[in-house]
Amino acid sequence: MKAARWVTQLDPGLRELRAMTVAMVAVLATYGSALLVEHAADLRVDVVIQAVVLAMTLARTLRGADYWNLALAFVVVPAVAAGTNELNSLFAGDHVTADVLFVAVVAASIAIRRFGARATKIGSLTVLPLVSILVLPGPSARSDDHSLWVALFALIACGWVTATLMIAGRLGFVERVRALPWRSDAPSAKSASRIPASTRMALQMSAALTAAFVIGRVFYAGHWTWVVLTAFIVCSGARGRGDVIHKGLLRALGAALGTVVATEIAGLMGRDDPMSIVIIFAVLALATWLRTRSYAYWAVCVTSVLSLLYGYYGETGTDLLRTRLIEILIGSALGITASWLILPVKTNQVLRRRVADALERLSQFLGPPDWFDAEELARRQARFDTSVGLVRQLAGPLEAQRALAMRLRGKARHADAIDAVRQCVRPVRVLVKCQEARPELRTDPELTQLRAQVSANVTALRRAIGRQPGPAYTPVETAVRSKAASSLVDIDAALGELAEVFVPVRETVPS
Template identity: 45%
Template sequence: MDAPLIAVVLALTLARTQRGADLRGRLTGLIVLPLVAVAASEIGSLMLHHPNYGDTLFALAVSLSIWLRRFGPRAAKAGTILALPFIAILVTPVPLPPGHGATGWSAVIALIAFVCVSITQLAAHRLGFLREPGRTRPTSQQAVTSRDGAQRDQRKRVIPSTRMAVQMGLVLGAAFVIGRFGFTPHWTWTVITAFVVCSANRGRGDVVYKSLLRLAGAAGGTIAATALASLFGPHDNRSIVLIFVVLALANWLRSFSYAYWAGCVTSVLALLQGYFGEVHLSLLGTRLEEILAGAVIAIAVSWFVLPVRTTDVVRRRVADALITLGELLAALCEDPSVLEALAVRFAGNLAQVQQVATPPRAYRAAARHVRLMQRGRFVQLADAIDAVQRCAEPVRLLVQNAGVTSDARPARGTKSLVEEIRRNVATAREVLATYRVPAPRAEPAAVSAR
């Protein structure tokens, strides 16, 4: 059961991280992933027989995968691949038997998962079922100038990738210590929760928001799965069928809310442990305590140790979108043939902005009803996010008008659409003008076990 489980976990995470990867990126993954799987297998064995050494190496490896983002998109992809086998060994309740045979099987399993995901994605892309995500990296001279300025600033402060790597190392270290000494032998729930909450850190507000969703989803998923596992009993094949059903449901519900994903994944972990004999309802309270402990660790470290401010993340992503809008408006007069490409890039910018929109909007909604809350940065940033998102429909219509023949009448005139975009851009720029505008650059996606 452990080998298919590792393959499924790898396939689920690879399906997201490898989407849109080019040939060079896939070849790199094909070479790197089996090698990393071998290392992860050995570290997993150390975690069983020499916990102090294994836990330390695990935390260092995952932190290294985040630190590599500082070297650019390709290094970030390599870092993502580096983290995947470690996530797999963390969520599997029973590892492969120790020995060189097990190490070889780890490489084979990783290779099979990678090849299956790559073939499926390439076929789906060829058939039109899968579209490449929009590119968010700016190419204008303005973006290059801003990036050069940011690089000068980075010499004076710790860059985000280093901050998040240090945070992850401390989070995992604390989670291992508290899990091992406070919840033995069920320590993994603390570590998994701490990792999930802290991974893909988009600022302190995002960590708190993700923690609340994780707690809500995990509590519901744990309660349901613990009850179901007690019905099936150990080594009941019906629980395996249910696990795959829940995994399929998790992938579908993930686009609606992270809470659903957290609940489903937590249910899978509870069902797996039930399959291997842990079917007691008394474990329910312990699991919820571990989840709470892991979330508290992640929030505390992310908030106080080299924090990544939510305002900085939001400002940078809004600035990326504004630069794309500026290039799009300039292209209307200079080169209309690039409008569609710029619209695709703006869609990618908009998706990046949407990822960090919830904390500022939640704060703004609360500030309207709680007099003691300050109506400052978060309220203004929420207004800037709304202004950028209001440009989505005008941009779509501009591209549509560019393809309309001269004798046809568009739904809205180009002049009206341009004016609407400019009004919203002015609103967002007015907010950013109160701060130093961050460097507009793409953020490499981080892998998580969510």
């Protein structure tokens, strides 16, 4: 009972546990299929490892995806995977050219985010095969097989991930795959800066990876990938200076702990011990489940997996452990330094933009002309949920900042904004269910008026966050008569909390 209570507290609704189950089914199916093909074609086991890594990362990247994104995966991932086969060969020969190409492709995959959500997804899919070659054990663990074989294994991973996501979605086990139009890009507020955030992040990643390649090649030629991989992870998806230092510290501490524990376990089991494979998959499942709870869990588990994998191939020992820890620290430092010194992006600025985007989606949800069209309302809810997910990505550093401020008796309100946006999710879903159950609500004049008032407050907050003049937020006053009306009041209460964070006190009081 205590264990069950702990699990439900850690993962309310068991949403992440269900997602982990689906991901591991795809991973294990990919592993089995890839192993059969590898034995039949007498290939190197490296391609199996790459297929498993691709399945693991794809299961997360495509979570909540629509049919267009699933189709993109089948096009982008095999094509890039085939290219990485050639790149992997260059790493052992003309490594300077390979290093430059690696940095250029990763930077380009980040820079194209400025063109919208579809371009962002293409960039995310592009980088997955590149990262997969960094986890292969040892500098000699490169694939000399034909690129078509590598593309085939990528297709196997895409196929199993897509199949499990679609089947689990239809069974109601996880979020169902949606059929959205191609142009479903999330709104983005225009930045006052002349340099887009995606360009800044691309430059930061380029600098961090370049420095990691140089240091790795010069000082740690046998295991240069550890520095590069750590620098990539710390800079990847950095959402401002606060986020990158938060992720960097968790990565360094978690990786150190995971490396020490896993290296000791690998040393006990020895080379080619099948039990290592069992433990690797178990730790992968744990990492997938706990990642959204804290990045520290992910860092511990993934680094443990890498250490166990290297141990399976016979690379163990105190000297190797010390080298690995040093390289992890160097990679983390490089990622943090690049993000802080090269065209830095403030986390609070990112929060303002993402909250404004979420409010725009909320305004579209509440606004005319088809608010009582069930299909359209469901699409608007899905888009709002997506924008809330982007806001929640900033929770880690801002919640840590709030906890530190509370200890020091200071003020740090930006984490409260994330809580307020989250509070809108449930009433939005209730409104969708009310519309489905009671079509007569479309003719209720009081509900229509209340919806218009809440929508006006959303617009007022969007203007305030963008520092534009306009009417102030005014709390709604109504006698709640229905569940739908109560949900609108709950949304307005959350808007009031956002006003306390982003709007000066004098502007929250109507004149």
